[in-house]
Amino acid sequence: xxxxxxxxxxxxxxxxxxxxxxxxxxxxxxxxxxxxxxxxxxxxxxxxxxxxxxxxxxxxxxxxxxxxxxxxxxxxxxxxxxxxxxxxxxxxxxxxxxxxxxxxxxxxxxxxxxxxxxxxxxxxxxxxxxxxxxxxxxxxxxxxxxxxxxxxxxxxxxxxxxxxxxxxxxxxxxxxxxxxxxxxxxxxxxxxxxxxxxxxxxxxxxxxxxxxxxxxxxxxxxxxxxxxxxxxxxxxxxxxxxxxxxxxxxxxxxxxxxxxxxxxxxxxxxxxxxxxxxxxxxxxxxxxxxxxxxxxxxxxxxxxxxxxxxxxxxxxxxxxxxxxxxxxxxxxxxxxxxxxxxxxxxxxxxxxxxxxxxxxxxxxxxxxxxxxxxxxxxxxxxxxxxxxxxxxxxxxxxxxxxxxxxxxxxxxxxxxxxxxxxxxxxxxxxxxxxxxxxxxxxxxxxxxxxxxxxxxxxxxxxxxxxxxxxxxxxxxxxxxxxxxxxxxxxxxxxxxxxxxxxxxxxxxxxxxxxxxxxxxxxxxxxxxxxxxxxxxxxxxxxxxxxxxxxxxxxxxxxxxxxxxxxxxxxxxxxxxxxxxxxxxxxxxxx
Amino acid sequence: xxxxxxxxxxxxxxxxxxxxxxxxxxxxxxxxxxxxxxxxxxxxxxxxxxxxxxxxxxxxxxxxxxxxxxxxxxxxxxxxxxxxxxxxxxxxxxxxxxxxxxxxxxxxxxxxxxxxxxxxxxxxxxxxxxxxxxxxxxxxxxxxxxxxxxxxx
Ligand SMILES: Cc1cc2nc3c(=O)[nH]c(=O)nc-3n(C[C@H](O)[C@H](O)[C@H](O)COP(=O)(O)O)c2cc1C
Ligand code: FES
Numbered sequence: 001x002x003x004x005x006x007x008x009x010x011x012x013x014x015x016x017x018x019x020x021x022x023x024x025x026x027x028x029x030x031x032x033x034x035x036x037x038x039x040x041x042x043x044x045x046x047x048x049x050x051x052x053x054x055x056x057x058x059x060x061x062x063x064x065x066x067x068x069x070x071x072x073x074x075x076x077x078x079x080x081x082x083x084x085x086x087x088x089x090x091x092x093x094x095x096x097x098x099x100x101x102x103x104x105x106x107x108x109x110x111x112x113x114x115x116x117x118x119x120x121x122x123x124x125x126x127x128x129x130x131x132x133x134x135x136x137x138x139x140x141x142x143x144x145x146x147x148x149x150x151x152x153x154x155x156x157x158x159x160x161x162x163x164x165x166x167x168x169x170x171x172x173x174x175x176x177x178x179x180x181x182x183x184x185x186x187x188x189x190x191x192x193x194x195x196x197x198x199x200x201x202x203x204x205x206x207x208x209x210x211x212x213x214x215x216x217x218x219x220x221x222x223x224x225x226x227x228x229x230x231x232x233x234x235x236x237x238x239x240x241x242x243x244x245x246x247x248x249x250x251x252x253x254x255x256x257x258x259x260x261x262x263x264x265x266x267x268x269x270x271x272x273x274x275x276x277x278x279x280x281x282x283x284x285x286x287x288x289x290x291x292x293x294x295x296x297x298x299x300x301x302x303x304x305x306x307x308x309x310x311x312x313x314x315x316x317x318x319x320x321x322x323x324x325x326x327x328x329x330x331x332x333x334x335x336x337x338x339x340x341x342x343x344x345x346x347x348x349x350x351x352x353x354x355x356x357x358x359x360x361x362x363x364x365x366x367x368x369x370x371x372x373x374x375x376x377x378x379x380x381x382x383x384x385x386x387x388x389x390x391x392x393x394x395x396x397x398x399x400x401x402x403x404x405x406x407x408x409x410x411x412x413x414x415x416x417x418x419x420x421x422x423x424x425x426x427x428x429x430x431x432x433x434x435x436x437x438x439x440x441x442x443x444x445x446x447x448x449x450x451x452x453x454x455x456x457x458x459x460x461x462x463x464x465x466x467x468x469x470x471x472x473x474x475x476x477x478x479x480x481x482x483x484x485x486x487x488x489x490x491x492x493x494x495x496x497x498x499x500x501x502x503x504x505x506x507x508x509x510x511x512x513x514x515x516x517x518x519x520x521x522x523x524x525x526x527x528x529x530x531x532x533x534x535x536x537x538x539x540x541x542x543x544x545x546x547x548x549x550x551x552x553x554x555x556x557x558x559x560x561x562x563x564x565x566x567x568x569x570x571x572x573x574x575x576x577x578x579x580x581x582x583x584x585x586x587x588x589x590x
Numbered sequence: 591x592x593x594x595x596x597x598x599x600x601x602x603x604x605x606x607x608x609x610x611x612x613x614x615x616x617x618x619x620x621x622x623x624x625x626x627x628x629x630x631x632x633x634x635x636x637x638x639x640x641x642x643x644x645x646x647x648x649x650x651x652x653x654x655x656x657x658x659x660x661x662x663x664x665x666x667x668x669x670x671x672x673x674x675x676x677x678x679x680x681x682x683x684x685x686x687x688x689x690x691x692x693x694x695x696x697x698x699x700x701x702x703x704x705x706x707x708x709x710x711x712x713x714x715x716x717x718x719x720x721x722x723x724x725x726x727x728x729x730x731x732x733x734x735x736x737x738x739x740x741x742x743x
Contacts, residue, residue: 196673
């Protein structure tokens with residue numbers, strides 16, 4: 001038997017890895033290791049960010065790391081035979097390795113990983129591995145500093161809240177620290193409601209201890225002795241890993257009484273959300289922890305003065321907190337070297353939609369959208385044309401191609417009409433209808449409005465009705481005006497961010513894609529060939545390249561096509577399944 | 591539910607949380623784990639146990655989408671209709687599932703095996719369109735292969 005003490009295989013088992021079949025790969029490797037009777041440590045890790053390449057496994061031999069992509073159980077034998085057995089790397093499957101150039105290198109080239117420093121590197125269920133990478137060193141350092149020094153350090157770093165609003169974290173901590181009261185709370189907002197974003201899930205699944213340590217440092221700074229992590233119920237794996245991490249931290253006295261021998265104590269609870277987007281708003285979140293309906297309330301008083309059970313409370317987002325230990329360990333100055341004048345540091349983005357390399361990336365603030373979408377994200381799937389990128393979810397907007405060189409920082413993104421938001425970037429191509437996207441978001445906010453403010457409750461519903469009418473080809477000339485009018489009313493009369501920003505998806509699409517609205521209303525056409533009611537299932541002769549793809553795609557043989565001839569759809573046979581529209585690369589079927 | 595001993599268990603849950611502040615939502619979550627939904631009698635029991643009005647309990651139950659007032663099938667299928675899945679064709683996936691199971695969104699199959707629900711984002715957006723059955727996530731689905739995921743249940 002060979003001695004393979006220093007041989008490790010690490011399987012990516014974040015939600016994305018598991019969804020791609022990671023558990024089967026893990027199982028297969030486990031069986032093979034046993035069958036072959038070899039000494040190889042089998043471990044698991046969270047998401048490295050390359051979701052598009054899942055299942056990813058990493059082979060580590062004496063510290064040299066080779067990351068393999070697109071692995072399935074059938075590929076396991078070859079890796080064990082050649083790489084583990086003979087020491088020969090299977091070059092064609094390598095995604096990332098030192099000294100081997102791969103197509104995927106450009107995915108990492110512009111990234112700087114601070115919040116994600118451990119994601120996909122350590123085993124999220126091992127506190128030892130976290131500690132080996134400077135874990136819990138920052139809280140040790142923090143308790144040796146004065147509370148004011150900790151607040152100053154965070155203030156100087158320039159870190160702004162990553163949950164959406166971008167409020168300076170150090171300033172928030174100062175308010176909570178200076179608030180009067182014996183009892184204070186520190187809350188982590190892991191509600192991640194933006195549909196299309198998954199940064200916080202990946203951080204918790206991949207590196208739960210960094211969030212706990214961030215909370216500890218914050219709690220110490222403001223003088224809180226109790227805290228909550230409010231996490232979405234839709235994230236079962238994240239919840240499980242949090243519980244595990246908390247119990248490990250308790251065992252080692254990083255949580256509990258007199259932490260590290262200091263007089264600082266902190267008790268941490270997990271609260272599972274119950275499925276309400278508005279509970280991501282801080283005052284609604286507090287009401288939800290208290291066991292009530294999650295309705296926002298008027299601020300002031302801000303939670304820093306009167307929050308959970310009317311005690312001073314600080315709330316921060318998961319990603320914000322994951323940065324904190326790094327800042328304490330490495331210093332504010334080093335952190336603030338990344339980013340731009342007013343947006344310091346790095347930001348995590350979740351790339352999804354019609355992008356080739358969907359996944360999780362962390363970049364210094366100030367890159368352009370083009371760099372993120374094309375250089376890192378590899379551009380658009382199937383080489384279609386980029387149309388827009390949605391940022392900020394239901395509170396944000398669609399940024400069009402003409403603004404693709406916008407730099408990504410809080411102010412520049414806000415200037416486009418979208419918002420930085422929590423970091424979701426959903427990329428859209430020419431086949432995505434912008435009116436339908438606006439309708440999608442209004443449907444969402446209309447559903448999620450808690451009902452407290454009239455304009456948010458009823459106004460979003462009216463807007464949705466109008467948008468439904470437009471996509472169904474029943475839009476009227478005055479509808480655009482009505483949408484604008486309702487938008488401005490909802491913005492000015494809503495109490496919380498949900499209502500105040502709900503019209504943004506409509507306003508940005510009206511600003512940049514007004515012609516699409518007009519085409520729906522006046523010509524009863526959907527330029528993206530997406531809105532069902534407006535499809536005619538006819539070939540546009542001027543656009544048809546006579547390639548015959550549509551004829552092959554049609555399950556009913558309803559398309560007549562011969563070489564060098566424009567395709568023809570037989571309307572009697574057509575079942576309107578859209579297979580032809582999807583297959584056409586030239587947008588020639590409407 | 592036969593053999594569940596639900597009522598005794600519910601009493602146990604209430605004993606565990608009695609007197610703790612903010613316990614209504616966790617109690618409801620555990621109650622739902624027990625019954626699969628929140629029966630009316632359980633709401634009354636909870637109200638009494640926690641010293642609240644039944645209407646307050648009902649108000650919370652209906653506010654949060656997680657809580658159900660009707661029984662569900664053995665397996666819960668959550669079809670993601672978040673932004674990325676919407677852009678990636680979630681509608682077609684849902685239609686294919688509805689066809690395969692013979693039920694609509696929100697309904698349960700006759701044999702009580704599956705309940706179909708639409709949700710907003712399962713956090714796996716880079717692999718859209720996504721469907722979750724119980725706690726297993728299925729990604730990169732297409733209209734033609736989505737029905738095959740039911741075979742595992
Ligand atoms: C409707 C609405 C939903 C929100 N959802 C979230 C969320 O899911 N996660 C989050 O961290 N912040 C969310 N926020 C922002 C929070 O209210 C709060 O600003 C944030 O948690 C503060 O943390 P930060 O300063 O670290 O960003 C939401 C705000 C609104 C108005
Ligand atoms: S949008 Fe479907 S998983 Fe996020």
